[in-house]
Amino acid sequence: METTLFYILSAVTVFGTLCAITARQAVRAIVYLVTSFFALALIFYILGAPLVAAFEVIIYAGAIMVLFLFVIMMLELGSPEKLPKPRLADWWPAVILFLAVVGSVTVIAASRQPAIAPGFTAISVREFSQALFTRYGIAVEAISMQLLFALVGALYLGRRR
Amino acid sequence: MTWDAIDIALMVGKILVLFFVILTLAAYLVLAERRILGWMQDRIGPNRVGPMGLLQPLADVIKMLTKEDMIPSAADRLLFSLAPAMAAIPAILTFAIIPVGAPMVLFGREVNLQVTDLDVGVLFFLALSSIAVYGIALGGWASNSKYSLLGSIRGLSQLISYELSMGLSLVPVVMLAKSFRLSDIVNAQAQMPFIVYQPLAFAIFLVSIIAECRRIPFDLPEAEGELVAGFHTEYSGMRFGLFFVGEYINIIALGALASLFFLGGWRGPLLPPILWFFIKVAIFSFLFIWVRGTLPRLRYDQLMHLGWKFLTPLALLNILATGWWLALR
Numbered sequence: 001m002e003t004t005l006f007y008i009l010s011a012v013t014v015f016g017t018l019c020a021i022t023a024r025q026a027v028r029a030i031v032y033l034v035t036s037f038f039a040l041a042l043i044f045y046i047l048g049a050p051l052v053a054a055f056e057v058i059i060y061a062g063a064i065m066v067l068f069l070f071v072i073m074m075l076e077l078g079s080p081e082k083l084p085k086p087r088l089a090d091w092w093p094a095v096i097l098f099l100a101v102v103g104s105v106t107v108i109a110a111s112r113q114p115a116i117a118p119g120f121t122a123i124s125v126r127e128f129s130q131a132l133f134t135r136y137g138i139a140v141e142a143i144s145m146q147l148l149f150a151l152v153g154a155l156y157l158g159r160r161r
Numbered sequence: 162m163t164w165d166a167i168d169i170a171l172m173v174g175k176i177l178v179l180f181f182v183i184l185t186l187a188a189y190l191v192l193a194e195r196r197i198l199g200w201m202q203d204r205i206g207p208n209r210v211g212p213m214g215l216l217q218p219l220a221d222v223i224k225m226l227t228k229e230d231m232i233p234s235a236a237d238r239l240l241f242s243l244a245p246a247m248a249a250i251p252a253i254l255t256f257a258i259i260p261v262g263a264p265m266v267l268f269g270r271e272v273n274l275q276v277t278d279l280d281v282g283v284l285f286f287l288a289l290s291s292i293a294v295y296g297i298a299l300g301g302w303a304s305n306s307k308y309s310l311l312g313s314i315r316g317l318s319q320l321i322s323y324e325l326s327m328g329l330s331l332v333p334v335v336m337l338a339k340s341f342r343l344s345d346i347v348n349a350q351a352q353m354p355f356i357v358y359q360p361l362a363f364a365i366f367l368v369s370i371i372a373e374c375r376r377i378p379f380d381l382p383e384a385e386g387e388l389v390a391g392f393h394t395e396y397s398g399m400r401f402g403l404f405f406v407g408e409y410i411n412i413i414a415l416g417a418l419a420s421l422f423f424l425g426g427w428r429g430p431l432l433p434p435i436l437w438f439f440i441k442v443a444i445f446s447f448l449f450i451w452v453r454g455t456l457p458r459l460r461y462d463q464l465m466h467l468g469w470k471f472l473t474p475l476a477l478l479n480i481l482a483t484g485w486w487l488a489l490r
Contacts, residue, residue: 027302031240034295054284062291063321069298070317073310125280125341 002046009046012039026072030065037061048122171267175276179256187409188218194409194450201454228398233304236395240303245400248296249407251289255414258282260344262427262435274427274435275344282343283335286418287328290373293411294320297375297382300404301392312391315461316382319372322468323379327369329476330362333483334422347426354425361479363423365472367448370415372468374408376449378456381464416445 016036023029037060045053132140192207192214199206208214232241260275279285294317301313335341337358338349349355356363372379383391393404420426420441429437459467 025237027299028237028240031243031295031299050279050281051284054281054288057288058284058291062288062294062324066291066294066298066317066321069295070314070321073298073302073314073317122280 005046006043009039009043012036013043027069030069030072034061034065037065049128050122051125051128167270171272172276175272175274179276180253183253183256183410183413184406186413187406188222190409190413190446191221191405192217193446194453197447197450198454201451222402225399225402230398230400231395233306233395235305237303237305240299241395242400244296244300244303245396245403245407246296247299248293249403249410251293251296252407252411252414255286255289255411255418258285258343259414259417259421260347260426261417261438262433273344278342278344281341283331283341283346287324287331290327291324293373296404296407297392300396304392304395306395308389309392309394312382312384312388312394315388316375316392319375319379319381319464319468322465323369323372323472326365326468326472326476327373329473329480330365330369331422332476332480333359333362336480336483336487343421343426347421347428350425350428354423354428356423359423359479359483361475362483363419365476365479366419366422368467368472370419371449371452372464374411374415374449376408376412377453378459379464380458381461384458412446412449413442416442416449419445 013036016032016039020029020032020036023032037056041053041056041061044050044056195217196206196208196214206214207217210216210220232238257276258279260273260278262274264271264273266272297316297320298313301309301311301316304310334346334355337355338346340346340349375382381391382388383393388394393401396404417438420438424441426441427434427438429440432440
């Protein structure tokens with residue numbers, strides 16, 4: 001049952017992301033992207049990472065995308081008629097990135113044994129947080145400092161002159 | 162875990178009963194609000210349909226279903242029709258994690274009176290409440306009308322602001338219970354409800370949930386005096402009904418969560434657990450109506466000031482104080 005669910009959710013994720021890229025209207029793109037985040041969160045959940053699933057929804061779907069939506073609605077950027085059609089030259093970065101992703105996935109898939117255990121166990125919140133704040137404690141601190149710098153930088157740029 | 166027929170039947174049964182109970186309660190909460198508000202404002206309120214007006218919700222549903230379903234010609238049709246569901250579904254989903262009573266023995270096995278006891282229950286609730294923003298935001302945006310858009314933008318910024326203080330006010334509860342699981346939180350209050358240890362967190366949570374429900378004094382997204390009806394101005398018939406019922410389902414859900422987090426959930430002396438839970442939820446629902454009948458609407462800057470400069474710092478200090486208390490105890 002979990003395998004079927006996984007494939008359905010993966011299809012939704014990929015389809016949602018494709019629609020988000022191709023949507024002409026920014027608000028619709030956000031809705032598609034949120035759909036794909038949702039499906040992704042469920043994939044995390046069935047893979048045994050409930051905490052990651054919850055944070056995927058809270059942070060990505062519930063905070064970041066909401067802020068995007070807020071800015072788009074405030075500035076009324078939603079009208080697609082004004083946007084120019086993408087030119088051929090605009091496609092190059094996307095093509096290069098796509099090739100890079102395909103290349104790295106192929107390399108990883110070729111070099112590694114299929115090491116995914118058939119019976120994985122769900123990680124409890126307690127184990128997850130213990131690992132996060134002891135084994136990866138320095139990384140967590142570094143990231144939080146980085147976020148603090150970004151915050152201070154944003155405050156500096158946005159200050160009243 | 163393997164599931165047999167009885168397990169599946171129990172699960173389906175729980176979901177169906179829950180659905181029925183929530184929708185009935187929400188419909189009657191609307192009636193209760195109209196009657197109580199009428200009583201507070203020294204008028205009668207709806208009392209014509211059935212004895213004491215008790216069939217009024219039925220009449221309202223029939224009216225909403227038979228009304229013409231209008232979609233403005235300039236609207237984004239897809240998002241316009243999706244938005245009401247986006248507003249109502251998170252509120253209904255919240256009930257999946259709410260334990261309504263002590264575990265019971267049914268058909269020879271122990272049954273939790275809760276659809277699912279998630280390991281990340283509190284986070285599940287926060288995730289749903291952060292998703293609930295989309296219904297309001299997209300409903301107003303897709304209507305393509307300036308009043309709706311203004312209502313949506315107000316609603317968005319209000320919900321983002323108060324989500325923060327709501328989430329932070331729950332951190333001390335999790336610290337005391339040492340778990341995100343709602344059944345653990347209820348069990349941790351077996352001796353003493355958390356409101357005794359955390360009156361400040363309770364106050365912050367209460368104010369925040371009233372703001373999350375967009376009720377007076379925080380009803381700026383739908384302020385009738387200035388925005389017609391805010392984000393749902395262009396909606397009619399059952400689409401409006403979904404927004405409307407969603408709001409009342411949300412009141413019940415948040416009332417239930419407030420009683421779980423701070424009043425010990427279904428725990429109480431003498432009376433059966435389900436009745437205790439119902440009484441606590443009813444008290445919160447009455448409080449919401451009472452506040453609506455009493456307070457005037459805040460000004461927008463006052464709303465933002467209260468959220469960001471008062472409740473959020475207070476909630477952070479409360480977390481710090483709770484941490485010290487737990488460490489030094």
